[in-house]
Amino acid sequence: MSYALAFAATDPAGLWAEAGDAAAALVAGEPDGIANMANIAALIWQAIPDLNWAGFYRFDGHELVLGPFQGKAACIRIPLDKGVCGAAARLRATQRVDDVHAFPGHIACDADSRSELVVPVIANDRLVGVLDLDSPLPGRFTPDDQAGAEALVARIAAALAPSIS
Numbered sequence: 001m002s003y004a005l006a007f008a009a010t011d012p013a014g015l016w017a018e019a020g021d022a023a024a025a026l027v028a029g030e031p032d033g034i035a036n037m038a039n040i041a042a043l044i045w046q047a048i049p050d051l052n053w054a055g056f057y058r059f060d061g062h063e064l065v066l067g068p069f070q071g072k073a074a075c076i077r078i079p080l081d082k083g084v085c086g087a088a089a090r091l092r093a094t095q096r097v098d099d100v101h102a103f104p105g106h107i108a109c110d111a112d113s114r115s116e117l118v119v120p121v122i123a124n125d126r127l128v129g130v131l132d133l134d135s136p137l138p139g140r141f142t143p144d145d146q147a148g149a150e151a152l153v154a155r156i157a158a159a160l161a162p163s164i165s
């Protein structure tokens with residue numbers, strides 16, 4: 001496995017496809033979910049343009065707890081009835097928000113954030129957490145970004161679950 005990742009595509013679908021392949025290779029054979037989340041956050045931060053935050057919140061059985069990420073320091077705990085992340089976790093459905101200021105209950109961790117994409121991470125029918133992407137650009141995330149992020153998460157969800165070893 002080379003860690004010198006490079007991404008050549010110029011369209012979102014192509015970038016996400018390359019990121020998905022790289023993600024699958026990065027987590028292959030590694031059982032530690034935290035380590036894998038750290039590498040995937042770094043990979044997305046490198047591959048996907050115009051982000052100001054990329055990372056994970058882990059579900060502890062009660063609420064979401066900050067996990068590995070890239071970007072500014074962020075709020076640590078998010079109840080499932082709060083924020084875009086809470087909605088994605090509670091509903092087990094991706095939240096793609098063009099204007100975070102128009103989202104009831106949005107949690108402004110970074111005042112620069114304007115749009116957000118949150119994908120729930122589900123492995124063996126259990127909620128592992130969420131992948132949260134923020135952008136300083138309004139309407140940054142397209143349906144192609146959503147499909148690409150969901151496909152990436154689906155490929156590696158089991159490797160993001162807590163390690164059993």
Ligand code: SME
Nearest residue numbers: 074083084085106107109
């Ligand atoms: N904006 C998120 C909180 C997490 S930060 O963006 C990193 C939300 O409303 O759930």
